[in-house]
Amino acid sequence: xxxxxxxxxxxxxxxxxxxFVTMSVPQLYQLxxxxxxxxxxxxxxxxxxxxxxxxxxHLFFNMLGLFFFGPRLEERLGSKGFLWLYLLSxxxxxxxxxxxxxxxPVVGASAAVYGVLLGFAMFWPRERIYIWxxxxxxxxxLATLLVLGSLWAxxxxxxxxxxxxxxxxGGLAFAYAYLKARDMRLAATRRAxxxxxxxxxxxxxxxxxxxxxxxxxxxxxxxxxxxxxxxVERLLRKIDESGVESLTPGERAFLDRMADTT
Numbered sequence: 001x002x003x004x005x006x007x008x009x010x011x012x013x014x015x016x017x018x019x020f021v022t023m024s025v026p027q028l029y030q031l032x033x034x035x036x037x038x039x040x041x042x043x044x045x046x047x048x049x050x051x052x053x054x055x056x057x058h059l060f061f062n063m064l065g066l067f068f069f070g071p072r073l074e075e076r077l078g079s080k081g082f083l084w085l086y087l088l089s090x091x092x093x094x095x096x097x098x099x100x101x102x103x104x105p106v107v108g109a110s111a112a113v114y115g116v117l118l119g120f121a122m123f124w125p126r127e128r129i130y131i132w133x134x135x136x137x138x139x140x141x142l143a144t145l146l147v148l149g150s151l152w153a154x155x156x157x158x159x160x161x162x163x164x165x166x167x168x169x170g171g172l173a174f175a176y177a178y179l180k181a182r183d184m185r186l187a188a189t190r191r192a193x194x195x196x197x198x199x200x201x202x203x204x205x206x207x208x209x210x211x212x213x214x215x216x217x218x219x220x221x222x223x224x225x226x227x228x229x230x231x232v233e234r235l236l237r238k239i240d241e242s243g244v245e246s247l248t249p250g251e252r253a254f255l256d257r258m259a260d261t262t
Contacts, residue, residue: 002071002072002075004067004071005070005075005082006079007070007074007083007086008066008070008071008074008082011070011086012066014051015051015053015059015062015063015066016059016063018051019053019056019059022052029052032044032049032051032052033048033107034046034094034105034106035106036097036098036101036103036104039094039098046091047090047094049090049094049106050090050108050109050111051109052107053107053108053109058108062108066109066112066113066116069113069120070082070116072124073123076123077119077182081182084178085115085119085175086115086116087112088175089113089114089116089171089174090109090111090112090171092111092115092170092172092173092175093170093171093174094106094167094170095170096111096166096173097167099166101166106167110167111167111168111171112171114146114168114171115172115174115175116175117143117146118143118171119175120139121142125139125140126138126139129142146168146172209244212252212255212256215259216258218259219232219255219259221233224258228258235247235254235255238251
């Protein structure tokens with residue numbers, strides 16, 4: 001088991017404190033719960049509702065999920081990324097409730113915790129999770145069952161359930177969108193870094209490589225430090241034997257620097 005990470009610990013404490021305070025002050029509970037018809041008058045409830053719980057059992061199971069799945073995910077995403085995932089998943093639950101369950105009050109961290117579980121399943125899909133400490137289920141399968149179960153219960157009025165299933169779906173949907181957007185942003189950053197590392201002269205296809213090679217061959221070796229001269233000679237031999245394509249980005253950058261500074 002992973003040790004508690006900073007935001008998992010803070011969220012656990014915040015939920016526990018909120019539970020006991022609001023149970024002692026019912027008026028505060030009513031002020032912070034999410035009731036879709038009142039959301040324009042109480043916009044803070046889009047966030048505050050996820051720190052309220054209907055009972056100790058409700059609180060216990062939500063915090064249990066956060067306790068088991070949160071720390072490893074926070075280590076993977078970083079504290080800032082994890083907090084964004086948690087809060088956006090909770091807001092996603094509120095948004096789906098506004099759209100699909102407009103007349104039902106909503107409380108609980110379930111949407112946020114479902115987002116955490118989805119994140120865990122996306123990073124470690126084959127990790128085995130033991131339901132009730134006995135039944136092993138791989139993380140990807142558990143996440144799939146939660147999606148299907150919430151969808152079925154949400155659209156089936158005969159289920160008679162008071163659980164906010166559409167809030168769960170909102171948490172899952174927003175978590176998935178956030179993680180995919182994060183992946184796209186990181187991929188774009190990596191591509192930009194790789195383009196920056198590549199020598200500008202070799203980006204123009206065959207003609208670009210030819211121009212770069214001519215520049216490198218004009219490097220005045222006699223003016224270089226002995227170590228740099230030996231490295232340039234080695235790389236030029238490598239080009240003769242295997243072509244420009246055989247150079248690594250770092251080797252191309254080195255030749256560019258030698259050509260630009262001499």
